[in-house]
Amino acid sequence: MEELRGRRLVSDVADDAEQLKTRLDIFLSQLKVAxxxxxxxxxxxxxxxxxxxxxxxxxxxxxxxxxxxxxxxxxxxxxxxxxxxxxxxxxxxxxxxxxxxxx
Missing domain, CATH: 1.10.12 (Lyase 2-enoyl-coa Hydratase; Chain  A, domain 2)
Incomplete structure (x- = not known):
């Protein structure tokens, strides 16, 4: 995973469904200011x-x-x-x- 981040192929990865939901909510709130x-x-x-x-x-x-x-x-x-x-x-x-x- 660190290699993918290092190459900037991914910016974030969730470890489980709850973390995914939290990170998705943060990402979607950031899009509202775009x-x-x-x-x-x-x-x-x-x-x-x-x-x-x-x-x-x-x-x-x-x-x-x-x-x-x-x-x-x-x-x-x-x-x-x-x-x-x-x-x-x-x-x-x-x-x-x-x-x-x-x-």
Whole structure:
């Protein structure tokens, strides 16, 4: 297990079902502070790593997600701007504003 951690192939491992539940709850609460698209993009990155490890589809997929994330009106760009001016990101306000602009 330590070799996998050392190679950064896994970040955490639970020893039993109760520990898994606790760690999962912590992980899910951390996702709540992420941008609306962060969860979807994280899942896509895992899928790319699993299904297309070290091939061109993985490289293209990662580049596409990065480009999408950093588009001027995207979640990632908004989060970076807020961080740069020293504000905590209010993802609820961002989501409301972007959903209203789409109407």
């Amino acid at each position: 941008s609306p698209d962060a969860s979807r993009m994280s899942k896509e990155l895992v899928r790319l790593g699993w299904a297309h490890a070290e091939d061109e589809k993985q490289v293209d997929g990662i580049q596409g997600l990065f480009d999408e994330m950093m588009h001027p009106d995207a979640d990632g760009a908004h989060g970076v701007k807020e961080f740069q001016v020293g504000r905590k990101v209010d993802w609820d306000a961002f989501t409301l504003r972007t959903s209203r602009s789409k109407l």
